Amino acid sequence: MLIRLIYCSRVRPSVSTLDVRSILSVSQRNNAHNGITGGLVFTGGIFLQCLEGHRSAVNETYHRIAADSRHFDPAILSWEEVDSRQFTTWTMGYLGYTGENSSLFLKYAAGKDFDPYACRATAVREMFAEVVANAKMLKQNVD
Ligand code: FAD
Numbered sequence: 725m726l727i728r729l730i731y732c733s734r735v736r737p738s739v740s741t742l743d744v745r746s747i748l749s750v751s752q753r754n755n756a757h758n759g760i761t762g763g764l765v766f767t768g769g770i771f772l773q774c775l776e777g778h779r780s781a782v783n784e785t786y787h788r789i790a791a792d793s794r795h796f797d798p799a800i801l802s803w804e805e806v807d808s809r810q811f812t813t814w815t816m817g818y819l820g821y822t823g824e825n826s827s828l829f830l831k832y833a834a835g836k837d838f839d840p841y842a843c844r845a846t847a848v849r850e851m852f853a854e855v856v857a858n859a860k861m862l863k864q865n866v867d
Contacts, residue, residue, distance in 0.1 A: 725779045726809065729786055730802040730848050732772045732840035733795040743794060745866040751816040752864075760785055761811035763852060763862060767821035767829060771795055772840045774852045776809045802845040810856045817855075817862030825861055828854065 735744075744766060755761065760777035773789075775782045790798045811817060821829060821838075829838035832851045840848060855861050 726776065726806050727779045727782050728774060728776045728802070728804055728806045728810070728849075729782050729800065730772070730774045730845070730852065731786065731790075731798055731800045732770055732848075733790075733798040735766070735769050735771060735795050736793070739794050741866060747794065748816060748818050748866055755785070755815040758785060761809050761814055761816075763811055763814060763817045763819060763855060765819045765851075765855075766866075768837055768839075770838075770840060772801075772848065772851075774811065776806070776811055779805075799841060801840060801843065801848050804849075810853060813859075814862060817859075817864070818866055819855060819861055819863065820866065828861070 748764060751764065755775075755777075758777065758781045760775055760781055762774045762776050765772040775785060777785075786800075819825070828851070830836075832838060832843060832847050834842050843851075
């Protein structure tokens with residue numbers, strides 16, 4: 725059973741760019757091994773992540789991630805059974821806020837700042853679909 729889970733969480737203030745880099749590379753390594761694909765968005769101190777894969781692999785990975793002390797307040801925004809993956813070529817693509825992609829974040833923001841905790845499930849799903857459709861937005865590494 726293929727599922728897609730989207731959650732958000734808040735980064736601990738002590739976490740540096742180097743830590744985010746390490747999170748991304750460990751994610752890519754482990755996800756390749758576990759048949760998981762997805763994307764990690766990081767903006768305004770908030771992570772928004774999409775995980776796709778076998779239900780048991782995604783559940784296991786999510787519980788490991790939720791216990792990670794580098795972030796807190798994890799909230800599942802969307803969980804659905806799906807027929808196909810969106811992130812077919814990404815074991816974990818990365819998207820950080822930049823001046824160039826600011827309109828994407830504003831598009832899904834109720835206020836002036838993008839806040840996934842305040843988004844509807846349909847909005848975060850649509851946002852990831854848009855990111856995948858514009859795959860050049862995704863990076864393999866944290867700049
Ligand atoms: P190890 O090889 O044991 O550790 C990898 C590195 O991370 C080491 O440098 C270690 O010191 C450091 N590290 C591990 N856990 C912690 C911790 N709790 N606090 C500080 N440093 C730590 N993992 C995935 O497998 N797939 C994902 O998609 C994924 N996404 C993540 C998204 C976010 C927002 C965060 C915060 C973490 C994510 N992780 C993901 C990492 C996950 O939480 C675990 O740290 C990781 O899966 C452990 O894998 P490992 O045992 O192979 O790592």
